[in-house]
Ligand code: NAD
């Protein structure tokens with residue numbers, strides 16, 4: 353298999369792991385990234401793991417002309433995995449137009465170019481955020497999409513609608529939206545991982561940065577939720593499992609195995625873990641004591657979310673294979689590697 357696949361945002365957290373998974377399966381990967389939330393050094397990590405350099409295009413998908421040129425330069429692209437987006441929920445509340453511009457116009461420009469080509473095999477990064485606080489757990493794909501709590505969440509809902517409408521209107525257009533639950537972890541080699549800029553907003557990078565001494569202590573946002581230990585519950589999915597799911601979803605489209613030309617799948621482990629369970633597991637697998645304190649609830653947090661993975665298990669024949677232990681172990685190994693790199697830079 354040597355199809356050429358465009359991976360937008362391929363130097364980012366999930367995109368880089370997916371680029372590795374694609375290259376390991378023999379695909380030719382073209383990465384487009386404007387480095388707004390990543391470093392060009394990630395290319396070296398991908399090449400080190402796979403012994404192959406992906407093609408890299410430093411372009412901004414908000415520029416219609418850039419997108420056009422990209423497809424002119426690579427007329428043989430057979431599939432697109434679209435990760436590129438801005439993803440900080442809080443920032444999206446403060447600057448909604450930035451989010452609507454980046455997350456929506458980039459998607460539309462890509463689809464316009466694909467329309468010119470006449471066909472598309474398109475994988476879209478969606479999020480469990482579209483469910484809000486679901487009425488039933490685990491959350492299946494049939495659960496209603498709730499009014500988005502943030503402009504970021506809204507861009508994912510709108511993105512899915514744009515795809516549904518486009519696939520309906522254009523016969524040869526096929527797309528899959530993957531609704532990720534909480535992606536965490538890193539490649540087991542620690543050659544690539546998550547690189548949060550500034551203070552991490554997400555739990556796992558905050559934990560690893562606290563354990564390594566970069567942050568004083570972790571604030572646990574609320575212990576008075578209606579859950580067994582009072583802290584919120586999430587479905588933490590290893591980025592390696594997530595990356596593999598993208599390859600499977602893409603192959604489903606390339607091989608014509610789809611049941612409809614627009615499909616949606618949840619990607620999670622199916623298991624929920626509370627914040628306290630994550631802390632305890634982190635301490636167990638790393639042997640590190642984690643300083644933490646209970647703080648106020650964070651505005652906008654939901655109580656609990658975890659995936660019903662039946663549809664992905666049955667239709668994609670994909671199942672998460674790695675657990676929380678392995679994910680936290682790999683995140684810690686990656687944090688130590690980041691520290692080593694920072695020290696050798698100074
Ligand atoms: P990330 O920020 O690490 O990666 C996104 C990449 O896209 C970055 O390298 C960034 O430089 C690039 N990019 C952004 N705007 C661009 C533009 N206009 N042109 C070219 N490149 C651009 O994020 P991630 O965690 O890897 O997330 C990937 C996708 O998955 C995003 O769409 C995100 O919304 C979605 N998602 C992420 C999570 C999560 O918790 N990480 C959960 C659900 C969904």
Ligand code: WQD
Pocket residue numbers: 439441478479480481533534535553554555556558570571572573574584585586627650653
């Ligand atoms: C997880 C749990 C926090 C930090 C976000 C986005 C969502 C999706 C995934 C993109 C929660 C608690 C966190 C801290 C804490 N992204 N926490 N102290 O909020 O489930 O989802 O990322 O689509 O859209 O909203 O992930 O990692 O921020 O939080 O106690 O310092 O950890 O309250 O219960 P979240 P998270």
